[in-house]
Amino acid sequence: MRAWIDRDGCIACGLCADTCPEVFRMADDGYAEVYVDEIPEDAIETAQEAADGCPVSVIHIEED
Numbered sequence: 001m002r003a004w005i006d007r008d009g010c011i012a013c014g015l016c017a018d019t020c021p022e023v024f025r026m027a028d029d030g031y032a033e034v035y036v037d038e039i040p041e042d043a044i045e046t047a048q049e050a051a052d053g054c055p056v057s058v059i060h061i062e063e064d
Helices: 015-019 041-053
Strands: 002-005 024-026 032-034 059-062
Touching: 002 032, 015 024, 015 041, 041 059
Parallel strands: none
Antiparallel strands: 002 059, 024 032
C-alpha cells in the first residue's frame, strides 16, 4: 500500500505525523509529507487512521 498527500490542501496541523510517524513527517516547508515508498505492514492501520483523521481529507491510501 502507498500513501500520498495533496499538499496544496494541507494545513500543516501535524496530526498525520503524530498519528503515524512511520509514514508521515513534517517537511522543512512546514507541511506534511510521505517519506516512505511503501507503507510498512505494521503501520497500515495507523496510516489509515491518519488519513481518516485528517481535518482537510488530503491524505490518500491506495493499493499498489
